[in-house]
Amino acid sequence: MKSSRLLSILLLLQTRGRMTAAQLAEELEVSVRTVYRDVDALSAAGVPLYGDAGHAGGYRLLDGYRTRLTGLNADEAEALFLAGAPGAAAELGLGPVLAAAQLKVRAALPPELRAHADRISGRFHLDTPGWYAQAEEAPYLPTVADAVWNSRVLQVRYRRWAEPTDVERRLEPYGLVLKAGRWYVVAGPGPRTFRVDQILELAASDEEFTRPEDFDLAAYWTAYQRDFHDRLHRGEAVVRLAPGVRLPKSVDGPTDERGWTLATVPIESVDHAHGEFLRLGTDIEVLEPPELRARMARTIAELAETYGNLTPGGGD
Known part of the structure; x- marks a missing residue:
């Protein structure tokens, strides 16, 4: 843990510049006294960092000092290569930049960690869009x-x-x-x-x-x-559901002698709930709110009128 914390202090100072002991302690979730000890250990190891006293003081590294990435462990190296989203980077115009950055990081890794990184990038691929969602063009x-x-x-x-x-x-x-x-x-x-x-x-x-x-x-x-x-679910509907039918986020009530369950369901709007509930066909009965029940009844009556003159064989 201490070696990992020492590396974290080194990288924080390298990337952020001057930081106080209190800021480092908060970032690392340790005490200020622990930071003092860690800074002393880094100095004893030959790391060129120094502290300034006063209101605007803090610790900083000697200008121009850089550390190699040899402090990465196997899990961190794997996570780094898994975190890259090449599709998103390409959309932002950063595809070549991401590839170059990963190449540089890979070159800086010891051979054993390089093998771990290659292994995870070859076994995991991130593809964020859903299967049935059409890709949205965003030319700007x-x-x-x-x-x-x-x-x-x-x-x-x-x-x-x-x-x-x-x-x-x-x-x-x-x-x-x-x-x-x-x-x-x-x-x-x-x-x-x-x-x-x-x-x-x-x-x-x-x-x-x-x-x-x-x-x-x-x-x-x-x-x-x-x-x-x-905002999405501003209202509620009270419905009866056929045996075996369940709706997301519904609060189920008692079940009657037919096996139908009384349930309270969050809804976005009457219009949205109308379309969603129609998908269930005869497996749902809307009880409340009254305007939704009336809307369902009108639609069902219109469907009955449309299909009422058709014979079971499918002909007129």
Whole structure:
């Protein structure tokens, strides 16, 4: 554990520059006293790091010092090569960059770890889109990614679900998220979330914006997904389900003498529930809300009228 922690301190200082003992302790989840001991051990081993006292002080490495990646263990090397998503990198225009980076890391690994990395990259492949989802064309993705990286404003014409569908928007792109094979850009002011494949036109500008220092893309996306699911199921329906039929997230109640189960089901809307419940045919009876039950009854009556004049043989 100590050797791993020493390497972590070394890599943190190498990548982030000056850090205080308190910052290192928080990052490594150890005490400040442990950090002091670890720094002393690194210094004794010949690592050129030094500390500055005062309000703006902290530990830092001597300018120009770099360490090799020999501190990686087998599990870390495997995880590094498994984490690469070549398809996503290619969409961002970074395919050659990712390949070059992996080649350099591989070259820096000891032979035994190189074999582990080759083994996992040959046995696991990440393909994020679903089977039945058509690939979404996002021709402006590289331009959006460039604007995210360089903090430049985008002027876009965007297609949304609500009327009016096509709108003009000024975006300050904070970050990109790949979710289930689809790219989203999180942009200010707001921030708000936009699907990159729904950008109809885009004009990059030289105008720069200041990204909020406290903005955390991962934290925002976690909260966004949670809020999305909360908004998704705003209502409930009370239904009877035929024996053996179950619905996701339903709260089951008593079962009657026929074996039908009374259940409460979260629904997004009457329109959405209407379509989903029709798929179950005669295996479901909607009891509440009244408007959904009435909608189901109208549809069933229309279907009965449509098929009422047909004989069982399929002819007229």
